[in-house]
Amino acid sequence: MSSPGGPAAGAPAPSARAPAPGGRAASAPLLGHDEEPTLFELSVPGRRSASFRTTGVPEWSAEELVPAEELRPEPPALAEVSERDLVAHLTRLSHRQYSVDLGAYPLGSCTMKYNPKLCDEAAALPGFTNVHPATPASHAQGWLALLWSLADALCRVTGMDAATLQPPAGAAGELTGLLIMRAWHRSQGRSPGKILIPDSAHGTNPASVSLAGYETVSVPSDERGLVSPEAVRRHLSPDVAGIMLTNPNTLGLFEEHIAEVAGLVHDAGGLLYYDGANLNAIMGVTKPAAMGFDIVHLNLHKTFAVPHGGGGPGAGPVAVTARLAEFLPGPVVARADDGTFYWDGPARSIGRTHGWHGNALALVRAWAYILSNGSDGLRRVSEVAVLNANWLLARLRGTYTVPFDRRAMHEVVVSTKDAPGAAGALRALDVGKRLLDKGFHAPTIYFPLVVPEALMIEPTETESPQTVAALADALVEIAREGPEVAAGAPHATPVGRADEARAARRLVLTWDAVGPA
Ligand SMILES: *Cc1c(COP(=O)(O)O)cnc(C)c1O
Numbered sequence: 297m298s299s300p301g302g303p304a305a306g307a308p309a310p311s312a313r314a315p316a317p318g319g320r321a322a323s324a325p326l327l328g329h330d331e332e333p334t335l336f337e338l339s340v341p342g343r344r345s346a347s348f349r350t351t352g353v354p355e356w357s358a359e360e361l362v363p364a365e366e367l368r369p370e371p372p373a374l375a376e377v378s379e380r381d382l383v384a385h386l387t388r389l390s391h392r393q394y395s396v397d398l399g400a401y402p403l404g405s406c407t408m409k410y411n412p413k414l415c416d417e418a419a420a421l422p423g424f425t426n427v428h429p430a431t432p433a434s435h436a437q438g439w440l441a442l443l444w445s446l447a448d449a450l451c452r453v454t455g456m457d458a459a460t461l462q463p464p465a466g467a468a469g470e471l472t473g474l475l476i477m478r479a480w481h482r483s484q485g486r487s488p489g490k491i492l493i494p495d496s497a498h499g500t501n502p503a504s505v506s507l508a509g510y511e512t513v514s515v516p517s518d519e520r521g522l523v524s525p526e527a528v529r530r531h532l533s534p535d536v537a538g539i540m541l542t543n544p545n546t547l548g549l550f551e552e553h554i555a556e557v558a559g560l561v562h563d564a565g566g567l568l569y570y571d572g573a574n575l576n577a578i579m580g581v582t583k584p585a586a587m588g589f590d591i592v593h594l595n596l597h598k599t600f601a602v603p604h605g606g607g608g609p610g611a612g613p614v615a616v617t618a619r620l621a622e623f624l625p626g627p628v629v630a631r632a633d634d635g636t637f638y639w640d641g642p643a644r645s646i647g648r649t650h651g652w653h654g655n656a657l658a659l660v661r662a663w664a665y666i667l668s669n670g671s672d673g674l675r676r677v678s679e680v681a682v683l684n685a686n687w688l689l690a691r692l693r694g695t696y697t698v699p700f701d702r703r704a705m706h707e708v709v710v711s712t713k714d715a716p717g718a719a720g721a722l723r724a725l726d727v728g729k730r731l732l733d734k735g736f737h738a739p740t741i742y743f744p745l746v747v748p749e750a751l752m753i754e755p756t757e758t759e760s761p762q763t764v765a766a767l768a769d770a771l772v773e774i775a776r777e778g779p780e781v782a783a784g785a786p787h788a789t790p791v792g793r794a795d796e797a798r799a800a801r802r803l804v805l806t807w808d809a810v811g812p813a
Contacts, residue, residue: 331790332388335375336807345379373808392790394737396603400759400767401737404707404752405498405546407576407598408605408737411661415601418664419657429652433638440637443653444629446663447613453666453674454572454592455585456615458642460624461659462650466573469593469612470504470540472625475646476591476616477538477567478508479623483644486565492531492539494523496546496744501571510537517746521547521700525556532560538567543587544577544705546744546752548685558588567591567620573612575599576756577682577706580675591616601665602658611658625649680757681706684764688755691768695775699747707754711747712775719778724749726782727774733788734770 358367377385394401401408418424427436447459463469474491481488491510493501495517502512513531518524523541539561543551551557558568570584570592576599584592596602597610604610616624623646627639653659669677682705689698689708695717696710712722728738728751740752753771755764774782784793 335377338377338381339375341376343376343378345377345382399735400763402739402753402755404740404754407574407754409756410758411601411603414668415661415664419660424660437637440629442663444631444637446659449666450594450613451615453579454615455583456592457618458621458624459613459615460628461613462625462654463612463614464650464655465610466593466595466612467500467504468649469614470500471507472614472649473569473591473593474504474508476620476623479646480620481537488535488537490536492536496746498546501540521549522551523557525553525560528557528560532564536564536566538569540569540571542571547700547709548704548707549700549702550705554587573598577678579678580671581678590620596658596662600662602661609655609658611655677757684755684757688764688768692771695772707752709747709750709752711749713749715775718775722779722782724751726785727751730774730782730785731770732786736767736770
């Protein structure tokens with residue numbers, strides 16, 4: 297496969313590659329990435345990436361260092377490469393990547409926005425990185441102050457009363473929230489078994505419901521893409537523990553009947569869970585508590601400047617109303633009257649949902665992001681995110697089908713099915729792939745499930761008007777070019793169209809799993 301990117305200058309020609317251990321042929325591409333050799337293919341026996349000959353430390357043999365019974369008969373099969381070749385290999389690979397630092401990444405629902413470097417810098421401060429998690433509270437007051445004020449800030453953003461920072465991801469937050477819901481019902485002497493979820497929900501919602509031991513009852517969206525009070529009323533029963541909602545929902549639409557829905561669920565003895573993975577649309581404008589929710593998780597790695605999607609560990613704090621605070625995972629940071637911080641309870645905690653204090657450095661990033669924006673800045677984030685999405689929608693109307701054509705929030709869902717401006721029958725998959733050729737990451741496709749051939753696009757507030765215009769131009773151009781051009785895309789990337797079905801079914805993640813060719 298050739299491409300404008302071509303093999304990076306300095307990459308060895310295939311014939312110069314060292315034979316691979318296990319006799320694997322130098323090119324056995326699974327995904328067509330046959331131009332950059334693996335480290336094993338670059339390996340030359342005896343080559344080392346570092347030597348410390350001048351330290352004066354005597355060289356020890358393995359036998360001197362490791363008890364005989366612990367020694368392996370054979371050394372592990374590791375690639376033997378020089379530091380120079382290793383760095384060149386990794387740098388070549390990094391140049392083939394697309395990332396949020398490189399350009400727009402309009403992956404709807406996942407909020408891939410630019411993360412300010414200030415937040416990384418804060419998280420790299422030695423005062424944060426060099427503390428052992430078991431350090432007594434009296435010696436880690438700065439850390440506890442940060443965790444306390446972050447929880448406080450998240451409560452202000454959501455309108456909730458107490459929070460745990462432990463869950464390491466959105467899905468972990470969902471499970472935590474559902475376990476809190478169950479503990480609360482138990483405390484009332486009830487054990488209902490069902491959770492209502494709209495059919496537009498994120499896939500983690502029903503998965504978390506099952507994991508928490510509940511059964512999912514799917515509530516169909518109405519013709520406007522919303523959850524109607526009638527549909528909720530139809531599905532409510534004494535066996536319903538609560539409802540999980542995303543608002544704005546995954547169609548990018550605000551649930552207009554949320555207050556009425558909240559009243560219905562509460563009257564039936566249930567609780568409302570807010571999937572706040574995508575808070576980008578509402579910060580400083582409205583709050584889950586004001587909509588009647590009892591429990592909310594937030595994806596700090598979507599909204600609050602924590603890199604995600606292979607970029608680092610996330611954080612999915614859960615915030616609750618006062619009546620649920622005693623069930624939160626513990627310990628939580630509390631503040632004494634004299635201003636000192638300590639680890640505490642809660643009284644009827646569901647237990648830990650993560651070791652130590654969660655993904656603590658992700659929490660530092662989010663805290664730095666919140667402080668640097670301030671409450672007015674967070675509101676501005678949401679205003680611009682919503683503005684960018686609506687501007688994009690206005691540009692795409694007439695070219696793509698808009699299944700629910702209403703004011704969008706932070707993301708828009710369009711469809712290639714019967715797209716009025718397309719020169720033929722386009723597939724969402726092909727549009728996503730063709731967008732890579734135009735210098736953008738693909739949007740989310742085929743989600744939400746209620747829209748056929750869906751493109752779910754979230755420009756976010758971090759892209760300039762010029763970039764959003766270029767994204768709109770690219771999407772319009774792709775439709776005009778028609779399905780023939782899009783079908784084989786991408787044409788201009790280092791890796792062409794990957795066989796995704798094969799990659800998913802034959803998941804080969806490590807060299808030793810490849811085995812001899
Ligand atoms: C991303 C997302 C989740 C899951 O979050 P993870 O951190 O990936 O577990 C849940 N709900 C919605 C709406 C999301 O966009």
